[in-house]
Amino acid sequence: MxxxxxxxxxxxxxxxxxxxxxxxxxxxxxxxxxxxxxxxxxxxxxxxxxxxxxxxxxxxxxxxxxxxxxxxxxxxxxxxxxxxxxxxxxxxxxxxxxxxxxxxxxxxxxxxxxxxxxxxxxxxxxxxxxxxxxxxxxxxxxxxxxxxxxxxxxxxAPYRFLAAGCGDVISNYTAVLDWKLAHRLLYERYSESSAALSLMSAKMVIKSADSIKKGLEESARIVVKALISSGIAMSIAGSSRPASGSEHKFSHALDIVAPKPALHGEQCGVGTIMMMYLHGKDWKFIRDTLKKINAPTNAYELGIDPEYIIEALTMAHKIRKERYTILGDRGLTRAAAKRLAEVTGVI
Ligand SMILES: NC(=O)C1=CN([C@@H]2O[C@H](COP(=O)(O)OP(=O)(O)OC[C@H]3O[C@@H](n4cnc5c(N)ncnc54)[C@H](OP(=O)(O)O)[C@@H]3O)[C@@H](O)[C@H]2O)C=CC1
Ligand SMILES: O=C(CO)COP(=O)(O)O
Ligand SMILES: [Zn+2]
Missing domain, CATH: 3.40.50.1970 (Rossmann fold)
Structure with missing residues (x-):
């Protein structure tokens, strides 16, 4: 054993x-x-x-x-x-x-x-x-x-920070989809309990999206609770797999290429919209939830030039290479990256 x-x-x-x-x-x-x-x-x-x-x-x-x-x-x-x-x-x-x-x-x-x-x-x-x-x-x-x-x-703290935290935890949706994919394709070790807790953390925020507002103690409490339980999901997995997948690779790539990156959680939220599309899942639901929270859903709101979004998408697969995701080993071509960002309204 x-x-x-x-x-x-x-x-x-x-x-x-x-x-x-x-x-x-x-x-x-x-x-x-x-x-x-x-x-x-x-x-x-x-x-x-x-x-x-x-x-x-x-x-x-x-x-x-x-x-x-x-x-x-x-x-x-x-x-x-x-x-x-x-x-x-x-x-x-x-x-x-x-x-x-x-x-x-x-x-x-x-x-x-x-x-x-x-x-x-x-x-x-x-x-x-x-x-x-x-x-x-x-x-x-x-x-x-x-x-x-x-x-x-x-x-x-500035409301933008709380919205970023929501983006970081909502990104668990695509992180878990990527993890399951790697389990099916590569037989990577997968934990049902960790994945369930990770998704539950994201759902805690999604369920309360309408009541997450600036300055409210209740809103801060909901988000903090979700972030802590997402961290515990990582503890159970023994890695950040349940909370970091293709959308995080995109955010890490933006940190490299963008002259002035946005907050980590903001970038992860936008990445989740696009990676949900690649997984063939309900990306509009993620976008609409982020909108309700007033988190960024596109390049303009991130304050990042569309060109950097495309560049980050094409290089994201090279980051944390050991972590297999929907981006595969070859990643996106420039044309596919541009189309993905356009179709999802990110650029
Ligand atoms: N280990 C893990 O599992 C994870 C790690 N991360 C990492 O965390 C980092 C992102 O964290 P994030 O907090 O977004 O970024 P930073 O830690 O860079 O903080 C951003 C800015 O906010 C300021 N700040 C913090 N609290 C307040 C406040 N109450 N009021 C006003 N300003 C404040 C900070 O001040 P100051 O200048 O004083 O620091 C800093 O200037 C990334 O490096 C990311 O990779 C993200 C998710 C999971
Ligand atoms: O940000 C994280 C989880 O939200 C951790 O990300 P990485 O493991 O990709 O550094
Ligand atoms: Zn993160």
Whole structure:
């Protein structure tokens, strides 16, 4: 019998004002001494300082590291600064959380995920997307020991962020279709329970699409819940397969070719419309749901020139090559890419 390990967060704290409890939560988890906060230039003001205060109140010796990028070098630098730390905390968006996830794994310390925006499903996942000179790689990291998601902070973030999170989780539709395809064609290992949870996470958002609105705590809570359960689907799979397929390849390709890429989740949402079309599924349903949420559904709304959309479509199959998808091994011709984007109204 094949052995399997599933790593999950031990505690999940959500709700308005929960950030004030960070110190308490760390103490209850039996951390003490030095706590290192990894945060970003904006998020330090939004949440980093509050986390520091809460930790200091509980007698932690607090060290703050600001990061701007999620690259291998940055991960290495942060890892070196984690020496002697009892607990690392990632306070910010997806990049910050990915950096602390990898650095803490290398430094052999636990980390806590403190998202400041509901933009991505890496909040609770055991994977990290790290940039390199060829784009990015998906690396095995470890799951956070705790997730502390303050829905008051998240609801006050620009609405665009919440809509991006919806795009990232809705993309599970095509990710699972691609996974099933790879299972049928290549007999790739497939988990029914992981795929079911991944789809359920997407459906949680789709079902509530009409009530996902700017500034509402309830909306932030729905999206955070869906993103966390999508991360747990990745934990069960032991990879990002249930949450990253052809639509993510398209988004990763855009990150390489577009001079000013949009948010990860926004790009994944648009990618999902097009990949649903390639799968012969109801792509209009995805487009209409994204529209209801006020997430981008075309190049113009992404702020990306149509030429880059076509280029990203033609090179997407070369990204994460080990992950077989509807794009196949040869990918799309330029003519097919142009037609796909036109037919689905993306350009
Ligand atoms: N590991 C995984 O499983 C997954 C990883 N990802 C990765 O996550 C990244 C995308 O994350 P995303 O959050 O979209 O992008 P970023 O982490 O780049 O954040 C985007 C910007 O938003 C700012 N920000 C964050 N919170 C707030 C707030 N409350 N108010 C105002 N500004 C805020 C950040 O500030 P600051 O400048 O301070 O950082 C940053 O400038 C990608 O690299 C993607 O590959 C995505 C999905 C899953
Ligand atoms: O973004 C992800 C899941 O939403 C993870 O993507 P990758 O595994 O392709 O880096
Ligand atoms: Zn994603």
């Amino acid at each position: 094949r052995q399997k390990k599933i790593e999950l967060p031990r505690e999940i704290h959500t709700g308005p004002g929960v950030i004030k409890k960070v110190g308490d939560i760390c103490k209850n988890l039996r951390f003490k001494g030095k706590a290192t906060i990894v945060t970003g230039p904006k998020t330090i003001k939004i949440a980093g300082k509050k986390v520091a205060e809460s930790l200091k109140d509980k007698n932690f010796d607090v060290n703050i590291i600001k990061v701007k990028k999620a690259t291998k070098d940055v991960v290495e630098k942060v890892k070196n600064k984690l020496e002697g730390t009892s607990i690392a905390l990632g306070v910010g968006g997806g990049k910050v959380i990915d950096v602390v996830k990898m650095a803490s794994k290398y430094a052999n310390v636990h980390f806590i995920s403190v998202p400041t925006a509901a933009t991505h499903d890496g909040i609770a996942s055991p994977r990290a997307s790290i940039k390199n000179d060829k784009g990015s790689v998906s690396l095995p990291a470890h799951a956070p020991i705790a997730v502390i998601a303050d829905t008051d902070i998240i609801r006050k």
